[in-house]
Amino acid sequence: MATPNPDRRSERARHAILEAALELCQEHTYGGLTMEGIAKRAGVGKQTIYRWWPSKAAILLEALQGRSSNTLNFPDTGDLRADLRSQMTQVVAAFTDPMFAAYSKGLIAAAQSDPDIANAVVTSIIKPRVDLCIDRLTSAQKDGDIRDDVDLPAMVELLYAPLYYRLLLHTRPVSEDQVDTILDLTIAGCGA
Amino acid sequence: MATPNPDRRSERARHAILEAALELCQEHTYGGLTMEGIAKRAGVGKQTIYRWWPSKAAILLEALQGRSSNTLNFPDTGDLRADLRSQMTQVVAAFTDPMFAAYSKGLIAAAQSDPDIANAVVTSIIKPRVDLCIDRLTSAQKDGDIRDDVDLPAMVELLYAPLYYRLLLHTRPVSEDQVDTILDLTIAGCGA
Amino acid sequence: MATPNPDRRSERARHAILEAALELCQEHTYGGLTMEGIAKRAGVGKQTIYRWWPSKAAILLEALQGRSSNTLNFPDTGDLRADLRSQMTQVVAAFTDPMFAAYSKGLIAAAQSDPDIANAVVTSIIKPRVDLCIDRLTSAQKDGDIRDDVDLPAMVELLYAPLYYRLLLHTRPVSEDQVDTILDLTIAGCGA
Amino acid sequence: MATPNPDRRSERARHAILEAALELCQEHTYGGLTMEGIAKRAGVGKQTIYRWWPSKAAILLEALQGRSSNTLNFPDTGDLRADLRSQMTQVVAAFTDPMFAAYSKGLIAAAQSDPDIANAVVTSIIKPRVDLCIDRLTSAQKDGDIRDDVDLPAMVELLYAPLYYRLLLHTRPVSEDQVDTILDLTIAGCGA
DNA sequence: GAGTAATCGAGACGGTACGTCCCGTCTTGTT
DNA sequence: AACAAGACGGGACGTACCGTCTCGATTACTC
Numbered sequence: 001m002a003t004p005n006p007d008r009r010s011e012r013a014r015h016a017i018l019e020a021a022l023e024l025c026q027e028h029t030y031g032g033l034t035m036e037g038i039a040k041r042a043g044v045g046k047q048t049i050y051r052w053w054p055s056k057a058a059i060l061l062e063a064l065q066g067r068s069s070n071t072l073n074f075p076d077t078g079d080l081r082a083d084l085r086s087q088m089t090q091v092v093a094a095f096t097d098p099m100f101a102a103y104s105k106g107l108i109a110a111a112q113s114d115p116d117i118a119n120a121v122v123t124s125i126i127k128p129r130v131d132l133c134i135d136r137l138t139s140a141q142k143d144g145d146i147r148d149d150v151d152l153p154a155m156v157e158l159l160y161a162p163l164y165y166r167l168l169l170h171t172r173p174v175s176e177d178q179v180d181t182i183l184d185l186t187i188a189g190c191g192a
Numbered sequence: 193m194a195t196p197n198p199d200r201r202s203e204r205a206r207h208a209i210l211e212a213a214l215e216l217c218q219e220h221t222y223g224g225l226t227m228e229g230i231a232k233r234a235g236v237g238k239q240t241i242y243r244w245w246p247s248k249a250a251i252l253l254e255a256l257q258g259r260s261s262n263t264l265n266f267p268d269t270g271d272l273r274a275d276l277r278s279q280m281t282q283v284v285a286a287f288t289d290p291m292f293a294a295y296s297k298g299l300i301a302a303a304q305s306d307p308d309i310a311n312a313v314v315t316s317i318i319k320p321r322v323d324l325c326i327d328r329l330t331s332a333q334k335d336g337d338i339r340d341d342v343d344l345p346a347m348v349e350l351l352y353a354p355l356y357y358r359l360l361l362h363t364r365p366v367s368e369d370q371v372d373t374i375l376d377l378t379i380a381g382c383g384a
Numbered sequence: 385m386a387t388p389n390p391d392r393r394s395e396r397a398r399h400a401i402l403e404a405a406l407e408l409c410q411e412h413t414y415g416g417l418t419m420e421g422i423a424k425r426a427g428v429g430k431q432t433i434y435r436w437w438p439s440k441a442a443i444l445l446e447a448l449q450g451r452s453s454n455t456l457n458f459p460d461t462g463d464l465r466a467d468l469r470s471q472m473t474q475v476v477a478a479f480t481d482p483m484f485a486a487y488s489k490g491l492i493a494a495a496q497s498d499p500d501i502a503n504a505v506v507t508s509i510i511k512p513r514v515d516l517c518i519d520r521l522t523s524a525q526k527d528g529d530i531r532d533d534v535d536l537p538a539m540v541e542l543l544y545a546p547l548y549y550r551l552l553l554h555t556r557p558v559s560e561d562q563v564d565t566i567l568d569l570t571i572a573g574c575g576a
Numbered sequence: 577m578a579t580p581n582p583d584r585r586s587e588r589a590r591h592a593i594l595e596a597a598l599e600l601c602q603e604h605t606y607g608g609l610t611m612e613g614i615a616k617r618a619g620v621g622k623q624t625i626y627r628w629w630p631s632k633a634a635i636l637l638e639a640l641q642g643r644s645s646n647t648l649n650f651p652d653t654g655d656l657r658a659d660l661r662s663q664m665t666q667v668v669a670a671f672t673d674p675m676f677a678a679y680s681k682g683l684i685a686a687a688q689s690d691p692d693i694a695n696a697v698v699t700s701i702i703k704p705r706v707d708l709c710i711d712r713l714t715s716a717q718k719d720g721d722i723r724d725d726v727d728l729p730a731m732v733e734l735l736y737a738p739l740y741y742r743l744l745l746h747t748r749p750v751s752e753d754q755v756d757t758i759l760d761l762t763i764a765g766c767g768a
Numbered sequence: 769g770a771g772t773a774a775t776c777g778a779g780a781c782g783g784t785a786c787g788t789c790c791c792g793t794c795t796t797g798t799t
Numbered sequence: 800a801a802c803a804a805g806a807c808g809g810g811a812c813g814t815a816c817c818g819t820c821t822c823g824a825t826t827a828c829t830c
Contacts, residue, residue: 413689414688414689415688415689415690416689489688489689490688490689492685492688492744492745493684493685493686493688493689494685495744495745495746496606496607496681496682496684496685496744497605497606497607497681497682497685498607499746502745502746503746505745505746506745506746506747510745510747511747514747528768529767529768530766530767530768531766531767531768534761534766535757535761538738538754538757538758538761539761539766541738541741541742542734542738542758542761542762542766544741545737545738545740545741546730546733546734546737548737548740548741548744548745549733549736549737549740549741550733552684552687552688552740552744553684553687553694553697553698553702553740554687554691554694554695554697554698555698555702555703555706562730565727565730566730566734569726569727569730569731569734569762569765570734570761570762570765570766571765571766571767572765572767573761573762573763573764573765573766573767574722574723574726574731574734574762574763574765575721575722575723575763575764575765576720576721576722576723
């Protein structure tokens with residue numbers, strides 16, 4: 001994400017900037033996030049920010065990755081439904097946390113008008129998690145828990161898209177109940 | 193959406209503003225849309241815009257409704273899958289049209305930091321279409337094409353959410369193929 | 385000062401406008417005087433103002449004339465110095481009254497960038513008073529109280545200009561003492 | 577006159593702003609002078625103006641001081657009347673120059689509704705010149721050219737006020753003849 | 769006494785300028 | 800050479816008034 005070059009970079013400034021961005025995003029919502037505000041809060045010159053990040057969304061992205069790297073794993077207990085439920089519930093928890101929800105919504109909103117952000121979001125956040133899920137589904141398919149003709153990437157979308165749908169469209173709040181309903185319908189199907 | 197009051201309102205100005213907003217949104221993307229730009233293009237004072245709309249998103253919303261009110265119907269040929277496919281394909285067409293996609297993404301992005309917009313999007317765009325879909329599904333459920341215990345609103349989400357997911361997350365392009373996959377998985381289920 | 389024509393004019397509106405102008409000039413200083421403000425305070429449409437007056441200064445001018453028409457007289461007791469003192473003291477009183485001072489300063493300020501106002505101020509306020517003074521001085525000259533070679537219009541300026549000087553330049557407050565000093569110096573001269 | 581602080585200030589911008597203000601004041605009269613216009617002409621952001629000056633009058637004031645600092649001297653040839661005439665003629669020349677007259681009138685007009693401007697005008701323009709004149713008159717009084725009981729500050733007003741009177745009231749044009757008349761009347765007095 | 773025309777109140781309209789907030793770049797020491 | 804600080808040119812913000820322009824709803828003169 002950096003352009004100039006060296007490792008002469010001040011770790012102190014980097015940390016202060018990421019922290020300031022997270023704090024201000026909570027206080028003012030993503031839309032009220034300002035380069036100038038971050039610089040002031042972090043006690044940093046604006047130039048220092050522009051030197052290392054191309055946009056405020058990029059800062060937030062990096063800040064978020066630092067926070068949530070731990071979530072990167074997918075349980076495999078042998079019970080597919082339980083494993084999916086466990087993982088999806090973690091996502092619900094994140095989307096339900098006001099702070100995390102604000103970051104996520106802000107970042108996805110920014111992605112709509114900045115292809116770089118869009119790309120970064122997919123690559124560094126979505127893709128790794130989707131891949132883990134596909135791995136689990138592949139193993140389930142081998143075990144015969146999923147029909148052979150099921151398109152697994154599409155199935156991942158079917159499972160997670162409704163969570164994003166509620167997060168972004170604000171039709172109804174994301175909730176844990178939703179997870180069970182999604183699992184029921186997706187596994188058993190709706191047809192008679 | 194209006195605050196001051198009467199019907200002394202100039203239809204000429206209203207039209208010019210909505211048209212200008214649509215045009216500029218195509219040319220500059222939603223992020224580059226400007227109250228000042230709209231005013232200049234429409235040949236209108238800025239105050240006239242602020243008098244009737246609280247935000248640029250509100251303008252776009254009204255402009256969009258004028259354009260797409262025709263889409264409000266849901267076929268019922270007796271063939272559930274065909275009907276769903278037909279309707280979902282229309283959504284894919286809209287999301288695939290660069291202009292319409294730009295409006296939609298911009299509006300949803302704006303909704304992330306403005307509850308009024310969020311509410312207006314749901315009420316005036318999402319809800320009416322979802323309701324029509326639920327009607328169709330209800331009738332299908334009566335006909336025995338859908339299991340009785342299926343939560344229909346959740347099923348609507350299952351069908352449409354993946355389209356929004358790809359539109360907003362930019363993982364893969366929305367496509368007509370997707371519709372068939374969604375229908376397959378949703379109707380038959382993924383379980384063995 | 386009126387342009388359209390008839391005497392169909394509403395006396396009620398005329399009065400309300402003049403009163404509103406005077407009131408607002410006191411409250412907000414001349415610079416803060418607004419056509420829109422006058423209209424609202426007077427309970428009058430803006431058009432009604434523009435129909436009868438070309439500028440806010442014109443309104444104020446008319447309002448002032450209605451207030452101070454009484455002052456138009458110049459005493460002639462035979463005692464020149466006493467008569468001048470009496471008249472000049474009246475001017476000091478006016479310039480000392482905060483309300484009247486505000487009007488006067490505002491009007492003269494407006495005259496600096498509007499020749500119509502400048503002309504109206506001279507014609508309807510300054511000139512009549514200067515003429516009366518010249519009359520008194522002429523009679524004094526005949527009586528031998530003023531040297532024959534004295535340019536009377538210039539003498540009027542010598543007497544009154546210092547009052548305007550302090551009013552407009554804000555070097556020192558206008559005061560009654562000033563009158564005596566002016567009279568002393570003007571009548572006796574400063575030379576040894 | 578400046579608020580933010582340092583000497584990090586751009587001399588280039590300062591100069592461009594002062595020049596632009598003078599130019600525009602000539603072209604559009606003081607009333608048509610605009611912060612936005614100055615910024616555009618000077619090729620400068622508006623903020624840069626607001627950072628260093630509180631009002632357009634303040635800009636003009638500074639611009640004028642840069643231009644006329646040379647006039648600050650008072651001749652002393654021993655001939656009081658000649659010295660006064662020489663100095664007053666310089667003022668007449670300034671008031672007769674359309675550009676300078678425009679600045680002066682605009683500034684004094686602005687002073688009527690802005691105490692800061694009023695104060696700055698007195699302090700930085702009027703006062704220094706009055707003081708020089710008083711010095712000359714004091715020396716004349718010692719020489720016996722002026723009576724001992726004459727109030728010198730009042731005499732200064734008597735000499736100069738008529739020039740300002742004509743400048744601001746627009747009764748008659750300021751002229752060199754006026755200087756002689758003023759000197760005659762002021763030195764010899766008007767009384768018989 | 770009914771018809772008609774102009775004035776009235778109200779306030780929307782196309783505009784211009786306001787003074788503020790940020791943007792992203794640039795400049796000036798400091799570490 | 801990266802840093803904190805912040806001035807710079809610029810663009811958009813949302814507001815306040817400008818002077819013009821409809822709108823009905825009173826008037827008050829004409830027929």
